[in-house]
Amino acid sequence: MYVTHHLVRLSKDISRLVYEEEEDPTNRSFFSEIISSISDVKFSHDGRYILARDYLSLRIWDVNMESRPLKTIQIHDHLRGKLCDLYENDCIFDKFECTWSGDDR
Secondary structure, eight states: OOEEEEEEEEOTTOOEEEEEEEOOGGGOOTTHHHHHSOOEEEEOTTSSEEEEEOSSEEEEEETTOOSSOSEEEESSGGGGGGHHHHHHTTGGGOOOOOOOOTTOO
16 A cells, blocks of 8 residues: 555544545655645644645645545646656645645635
8 A cells, every 4th residue: 555645633632533535556656745735734723624745736625534534735747757857846845835825725
């Protein structure tokens, strides 16, 4: 099993919930772990959703649904064919932030 996102939420009683999504093994490459590393996470203002950012996408998770994200938004899909070049000049290790708008959209 390959995991693209693995988020852990700790509550007051230190229990944990794991949010993970399996990656299709046919899409696995040398760069898979690097580009799927989460660089930023934000909770929505009401605490119901999690916004997670990796190198190529944003994922919106409902805290009550651990099996898969509600939505995946591809951000830099055009860079997928240039990962070798990005790796050679260390740009593949850049980290990106994410944020919710004032109305959680």
